[in-house]
Amino acid sequence: MKLTNLRVNHFTTPLGHFLGRPIFSWVAQDTPDKKQDSAQVTVHTSEGAKVYDSGRRGDISSLGFEAPIELLPRTRYVWAVTVWGDGGDSATAGAWFETAKEDEPWQAKWIAADMDKERHPLLRKAFSLSGEVKSARAYACGVGIYELYVNGKKAGDEYLLPGYHCYDANLEYQTFDVTALLQKGENALGLALGPGWYKGEIVFDRYKDLYGDTMQAICELHVEFTDGTSLVINSDETWESLPSPVEFSNIYDGEVFDARKAVPQWAEAACAAPSSGVEVRQEGRPLVARFGPKIVKKREFAPVEIITTPKGETVLDFGQNMTGWVEFHADEPEGTEIKLSYSEVMQEGCFYRDNLRSAKCEYTYISGGKPARARPHFTFYGFRFVKVEGVQNVKPQDFTACHIRSDIDPTGSMETDNPRVNRLFQNAMWGQFDNFLDVPTDCPQRDERLGWTGDAAIISATACKNIYMPAFFHHFVVNLAHEEKAYGGAVPFFVPSPKVAHEDKPQSWVNNNEKGCAIWSDVATMMPWAVYENYGDVNLLRREYDVMKNWVERIRKDDRLDGDRGLWLRGEQLGDWLALDKKTDLEHDQDPFGATDLQYTASCFYYYSTSLTAKAAKALGYAEDAADYEALAEKIRAAVIGEYFNPDGSFRMEGTQTACVLSLYFGIFPEGKKDAVLAQLIKRIEGKNWHLDTGFCGTPFLCRVLSDNGANDVAYTLFLNDDFPSWLYEVKMGATTIWERWNSILPDGSISGTGMNSLNHYAYGSIADWMYRNMAGISPCEEAPGYKRAAIRPMPDPRIRFVEMGMDTAAGRYEVCWRYDGEALRYTITVPFDCEADLLLPDGRTERLGPGRHSF
Numbered sequence: 001m002k003l004t005n006l007r008v009n010h011f012t013t014p015l016g017h018f019l020g021r022p023i024f025s026w027v028a029q030d031t032p033d034k035k036q037d038s039a040q041v042t043v044h045t046s047e048g049a050k051v052y053d054s055g056r057r058g059d060i061s062s063l064g065f066e067a068p069i070e071l072l073p074r075t076r077y078v079w080a081v082t083v084w085g086d087g088g089d090s091a092t093a094g095a096w097f098e099t100a101k102e103d104e105p106w107q108a109k110w111i112a113a114d115m116d117k118e119r120h121p122l123l124r125k126a127f128s129l130s131g132e133v134k135s136a137r138a139y140a141c142g143v144g145i146y147e148l149y150v151n152g153k154k155a156g157d158e159y160l161l162p163g164y165h166c167y168d169a170n171l172e173y174q175t176f177d178v179t180a181l182l183q184k185g186e187n188a189l190g191l192a193l194g195p196g197w198y199k200g201e202i203v204f205d206r207y208k209d210l211y212g213d214t215m216q217a218i219c220e221l222h223v224e225f226t227d228g229t230s231l232v233i234n235s236d237e238t239w240e241s242l243p244s245p246v247e248f249s250n251i252y253d254g255e256v257f258d259a260r261k262a263v264p265q266w267a268e269a270a271c272a273a274p275s276s277g278v279e280v281r282q283e284g285r286p287l288v289a290r291f292g293p294k295i296v297k298k299r300e301f302a303p304v305e306i307i308t309t310p311k312g313e314t315v316l317d318f319g320q321n322m323t324g325w326v327e328f329h330a331d332e333p334e335g336t337e338i339k340l341s342y343s344e345v346m347q348e349g350c351f352y353r354d355n356l357r358s359a360k361c362e363y364t365y366i367s368g369g370k371p372a373r374a375r376p377h378f379t380f381y382g383f384r385f386v387k388v389e390g391v392q393n394v395k396p397q398d399f400t401a402c403h404i405r406s407d408i409d410p411t412g413s414m415e416t417d418n419p420r421v422n423r424l425f426q427n428a429m430w431g432q433f434d435n436f437l438d439v440p441t442d443c444p445q446r447d448e449r450l451g452w453t454g455d456a457a458i459i460s461a462t463a464c465k466n467i468y469m470p471a472f473f474h475h476f477v478v479n480l481a482h483e484e485k486a487y488g489g490a491v492p493f494f495v496p497s498p499k500v501a502h503e504d505k506p507q508s509w510v511n512n513n514e515k516g517c518a519i520w521s522d523v524a525t526m527m528p529w530a531v532y533e534n535y536g537d538v539n540l541l542r543r544e545y546d547v548m549k550n551w552v553e554r555i556r557k558d559d560r561l562d563g564d565r566g567l568w569l570r571g572e573q574l575g576d577w578l579a580l581d582k583k584t585d586l587e588h589d590q591d592p593f594g595a596t597d598l599q600y601t602a603s604c605f606y607y608y609s610t611s612l613t614a615k616a617a618k619a620l621g622y623a624e625d626a627a628d629y630e631a632l633a634e635k636i637r638a639a640v641i642g643e644y645f646n647p648d649g650s651f652r653m654e655g656t657q658t659a660c661v662l663s664l665y666f667g668i669f670p671e672g673k674k675d676a677v678l679a680q681l682i683k684r685i686e687g688k689n690w691h692l693d694t695g696f697c698g699t700p701f702l703c704r705v706l707s708d709n710g711a712n713d714v715a716y717t718l719f720l721n722d723d724f725p726s727w728l729y730e731v732k733m734g735a736t737t738i739w740e741r742w743n744s745i746l747p748d749g750s751i752s753g754t755g756m757n758s759l760n761h762y763a764y765g766s767i768a769d770w771m772y773r774n775m776a777g778i779s780p781c782e783e784a785p786g787y788k789r790a791a792i793r794p795m796p797d798p799r800i801r802f803v804e805m806g807m808d809t810a811a812g813r814y815e816v817c818w819r820y821d822g823e824a825l826r827y828t829i830t831v832p833f834d835c836e837a838d839l840l841l842p843d844g845r846t847e848r849l850g851p852g853r854h855s856f
Contacts, residue, residue: 001031001085001833003093008079010470010537011293016100016139016175018289023539024065026081026093027812028833033085034851036834041065046076046096056084062834063786063810064537073102074137074222085833100175100289101139101220108139108220108234110281113193113241117214120244120378123191123278126269127233131225133182138189141173141287142217144196145378149267150181151188158294159404160380163438164197164451165291165475166496167211169482171283172290173218182223189233190267191217192244194378200250203498206358206447210498216281240275242266249378252359252447254342257376259368260334292475293407295438297324301401306394309350314388316399321384321737321760323434323444324404325363327375334369338390342383344445344759347751351387354754359447380404382434382445382760384736406436411808412466414771417801420722420731427731428765429466431738432459435762436467439476439495443740443758450494451476454577455763457523458700462769464534465807473531477544480524484547487514489554491521493572515572516554518602519697524551525609529616535810536786542620548613552629555606566632566639568606573598576658578741579695580725592756594695596662597653600644601697604662607636611666615782640668649673650680657684658698664705678709690717691725700766707774707795715774716797719767727767738765776805776816781838787811792849793840794818796825811835827856 005027006012009019024041039060043052052069054060062083071077080094113121138155140148141162148155155176162172193215194200201208221233245262249255265271304319316326321344330338342361343353353361361381365374386401388394414425435441439451440459456476463469476495483497484490528544531537558570579594614629644652649670651659660681663669669677685692694702706715722728725742733745740761743752751757773779777794780787787809794803794816802819812832819826830853831837837849841856 001033001083001089001091002029003027003081003083003091004029006081006093006095008095008097010468010474010535010540011097013096015098015177016289018291019071019097019099020543021066021069022071022097023537024067024079024081025537025810026062026083027810028062028083028085028091029812031085031089031091031833033087033089033833035086036062037084037086039065039084040082041067041079043067043069043077043079046078051077056082061536063535063788064539066539071099071102073099073104075099098175100173102289106218106220106287107232108218109236110216110218110283111235111237111239111278112214112216112281114276114279115241115243120246120249121193121215122242122244122263122266123193123217123235123239124188124242124267124271124275125233125235125239126186126188126271128186129182129184129223129231131227131229132184133179134224134226136177136179136182136221136223138176138178138219138221139173140176140191140217140219141171142191142193142215143167143171143212144198144200144215145194146217147192147377148176148219149190149192150178151183152265152268153181155181158296160196160295160378160438162290163292163295164496165438166479166482167198167285168499170286170288173287174290178221186269188267188269188271189219189221191219192246192377193217194246194249196378197251201253202251203450203500204448206252207498207500210500214281216283218287237278237280239278241278242273242275246377249376251379251449252361254360254362254364254381255376255379256364256366257374258366259330259370259372260366262368291478292438293471295404296407297402297404298407298433299403301403303396303399303401306396307346309346310348311350313351314394315346315351316386316388316396318384318386318401319736320430321382321434322401322403322430323380323382323437324402325376325379325381326386327373327400327402329371329398330365330367330374331371332367332391334367336367336390338365338367338374338388339363341387341389342381342445343385343387344383345745345751346385351385352751355751355757355759356446357754359445361445375402380437380444382443403433404437405433406438406472408436408472409468410466411468412772413806414768414776415804420728421800423731424727425768425771427735427737428462428762428768430736431760431762431765432463432466434737434760436472439479443761445760446758451479451496452494452520453480453491453523454493454517454520454574454696455761457519457526458696458763458766460523460527460530461534462766464530465772466768470531470535470537470540473527474540474544477528477547481547484524484550489550489557490514490516491524491551493517493520515570516558517572517574518568518605520574521551522605522609524548525612529612532616532619533780533782533785534787536784536788537810538619541616545616545620548609548616549625552610552613555609556632559606566635567599567643568602569599571602573602575601576656576695576697579656579658579698580693580742581656594656594658594697595654596656596658596697597644600640600653600659601662603636603640603643604666604668607633607640607668608666610636637668641670645670649676655680655684657681657692657702658694660684661694661698661701661705664709665701674709678711681705682711682714685714685718690714691721692718693725696763699764700769703767703770704774707770712774712795713797715770716799719770720799727764735759738762772805772807775800776803778805778807778814778816787814788835790814790831790835790837791840792816792829792837794827796820827854829854
C-alpha cells in the first residue's frame with residue numbers, strides 16, 4: 001500500500017493558511033486489499049510533542065477527517081496517517097503544515113510612503129542580525145498589490161499578492177519562509193507596492209480608490225537563532241520610503257517601468273539612495289491569514305512564430321491564449337521605449353485588440369542602458385499575440401510567455417479518435433485555468449476580469465472534474481459569504497463586489513446587487529454542492545452551509561412579498577444570457593436575455609437552490625432544515641408547473657430549448673409528461689437544423705438531458721456539429737480557449753463585435769461535464785460522494801470510435817475506456833482502492849465493480 005496526496009484543508013503542506021480545525025485527507029493506492037478497514041491520524045509539533053492521536057478507528061474517512069485541535073500561532077506541525085486495509089496490508093505517511101499568526105496580536109504597524117499617493121512606493125528597512133539564523137518567517141500584507149524582497153531577492157514564488165478578495169471585510173496576509181534569504185550581519189527588507197484591484201481602476205466605468213486611496217503595507221519578521229534566542233523586526237515609523245521605477249500600473253491598462261529611475265540595491269543593506277520617511281497608518285479592517293491557493297507561474301512558452309504584418313508590425317504568436325505576461329531580455333540604448341501590447345486575435349493579418357474595449361493591455365519598459373530581464377509586477381494580461389515595439393532585433397529566444405494562475409492541479413483527462421473533440425476538451429481546461437486567478441473571473445483580458453457569479457455557478461461541476469478545486473472554491477465561498485452579509489442575503493453579480501455610492505452612477509451594474517439574480521446568485525448553492533458531490537468532504541460542506549441557506553431564505557423573502565406562491569417574480573434577472581433565440585430590432589443581433597421567460601427561469605433555479613440546500617441539510621444531519629427545504633422545493637415545483645405548463649406538458653409561454661432543458665433537468669413538468677417535454681425540445685432543435693440556440697442558462701444541461709432521456713444521438717449531433725452555433729465551430733476557427741459568444745469569430749475570420757466579445761470565457765466549457773458524465777459515463781453517487789461510489793454509464797455513439805478518460809478523484813484514480821472494435825463495443829474500467837462503481841451495460845445489466853481493472 002502507498003499513501004499519496006496528503007493534504008490539510010485541501011492544501012499540500014500549507015504554510016500560513018487560515019485553517020480553523022485542520023481537515024486531513026489522503027489517497028491510498030497500490031494495494032491488493034479492497035477496502036479501508038481503519039485509519040489513525042496523529043499530530044505532533046515539529047519538536048515532537050504529541051498534540052493529537054485519533055487512535056485506530058473505523059470511521060475515519062480519507063476524504064476529510066477534521067481533528068479537534070486548537071492550533072497555536074506560528075507553529076509547524078507534523079501529521080501522519082496510517083491506513084489498514086481489509087486484507088491486512090497497511091501503510092503510513094506523513095507531511096507538515098504550519099500556522100500563521102492566528103489570534104496573536106500584531107506587533108507591526110501599517111505604513112505608507114511619505115510621498116504623493118499616486119506614486120508607486122518602495123518601502124525598506126535595514127537591520128543587523130548578530131547570530132546564525134535557524135529559521136525565519138515574514139508575515140506580510142500590502143495593498144493594492146505587493147512583492148516582498150529580502151536582501152535583494154524576491155521572497156516566495158508567488159505573484160500579485162495579496163490577491164483579490166473582499167478588502168472591505170478583511171485583508172488577507174501571507175506567510176513567507178525567508179530562512180535561506182537572511183544572513184548573519186547586515187540585512188534588509190523591501191516591499192514594492194502598486195495599486196492593483198484595491199486602489200486602481202476596476203469595474204465598469206473604471207472606478208478608482210474603491211477600497212482605499214493609499215498604498216500601504218505591514219510586515220512582521222520573526223527570526224529564531226541557533227542559540228535559542230529570537231528577534232522580531234516590525235514595520236513601523238523607522239522604515240524608509242523611495243519612489244519606485246514603476247511609473248504607472250493598473251489591472252486593465254498595464255504597467256510602465258522606467259529603468260533609468262531604478263534604485264540600486266533598494267532592498268539591500270548597502271542601499272545609499274536618498275530616502276524619505278513613512279507614515280504610520282490606522283487600519284480598522286482585520287488582518288486574516290490567507291484562504292486561497294497561491295498565484296504562481298505554471299508554464300512558460302516560446303513564440304511559435306514572429307509575424308510581420310501588412311502594416312509592418314512585429315507580432316509574437318505564442319500559439320495559446322493564456323493569462324499572464326511576457327518576460328523579455330531588454331538591451332537597448334538608454335531612454336529607448338520598449339512597448340509590448342497584448343491581444344487575443346489578429347484581424348486581416350494585423351494586430352487587433354478592439355474587443356478588449358477600454359483596456360490598453362500594454363507593458364512599457366524604458367531602458368536604463370544596461371541589459372535587464374523585464375516583466376510586469378502589478379498587472380496581468382489575457383493574450384496569445386504580443387506586438388513588440390522599440391526592439392531593434394526581435395529574437396524569439398529573448399521573449400518568454402509566462403502562464404500565471406492559481407496553484408491548482410489538473411485532475412481530469414480525455415482523449416478520443418477525433419482531434420477536434422480533443423482540442424475542445426483542452427480548450428475547456430485552458431479556459432478554466434486562465435480564469436482561475438485567485439477568483440473565478442469571467443475573462444482575463446478586457447476591462448472587466450471580475451468574479452462573475454453566474455460563470456462560476458455554471459462551471460462549478462465541470463471544474464471539479466477537471467481540476468482539484470476545494471481550496472480555491474472555498475476561498476470564493478468565504479468571500480461570497482462576506483458579500484451575502486453586506487447585501488442582506490442577496491448574492492451579487494460578481495464577488496468581490498466593490499461598493500459604489502448609488503448617486504455616483506445609478507445605472508451601474510455595481511448598484512443592482514441587493515436584488516439577486518437567478519443562476520448568478522445560485523452560485524451560493526451550486527458551488528458548495530458541486531464541491532461536496534465531487535470531493536465528499538462533509539466538514540467543508542458544514543462550513544459553507546449557511547451561505548446556501550441564507551441565499552434560499554433571501555429568495556423565499558421575495559416570494560413571500562408576492563403572496564408566498566412558490567415563485568420568484570423579482571430580482572434583477574439576466575435569464576438565458578446570450579441565447580440565440582430572440583432577435584432585437586437590430587438586424588442580425590440577438591437580445592442578450594434570450595427568449596425564455598425570465599420569471600420561469602428564476603423560479604426553476606429557486607427550486608434548484610432549495611433542493612440542493614435540502615440535500616446539504618440531509619447530508620449534515622440537519623433534519624429540521626432538510627424537511628423544511630424539501631417541502632418548500634415541492635411547493636415551488638408545483639407552483640411552476642401550475643403557472644407555466646398546460647396539462648398536456650406544453651408551455652403557457654414560449655417553449656424554448658432552454659425552457660425544455662430546465663424542465664427536464666430539474667424534473668419540473670406535469671405528471672407523466674416528461675416525454676412530451678422531450679419531444680418539444682427535439683422539435684425545437686430540429687427546427688434549428690439540429691443546432692442549439694441556448695445561452696448561459698440552458699447550455700450546461702442541454703446535452704445531459706438529451707442523453708439521460710433517450711436522445712443520446714441528438715446530444716452527439718449537437719456536440720459534433722462544426723458549423724455555427726456549436727462547440728466545434730470554435731475549434732474549427734482556431735480557438736485555443738472557450739469563447740464568450742457562439743459567434744465571437746465569424747466564418748470569414750472577422751470578429752463579430754467589440755462590445756462584449758471575449759475569446760476566453762469558460763462558461764460554455766461546461767460541455768466537458770457531459771463528456772465525463774455521459775460520453776465517458778462517470779459521475780459521483782449522491783449517497784457516497786467524492787467517488788467512493790461512482791455511477792459508470794458510458795453512452796457511446798459510433799461517430800466517436802473510442803474514448804479514454806482518466807480522473808484523479810479525491811478517492812483515487814478512475815479510468816474509463818470504451819472502444820468500438822468493428823461492431824463490438826469493449827469497455828475497460830479501473831476502480832481505485834476503497835471505492836466501488838455501478839456499471840450499466842448496454843444490454844441493461846448492472847454490474848457492481850470493486851477496486852481493480854475490469855474489462856467487458
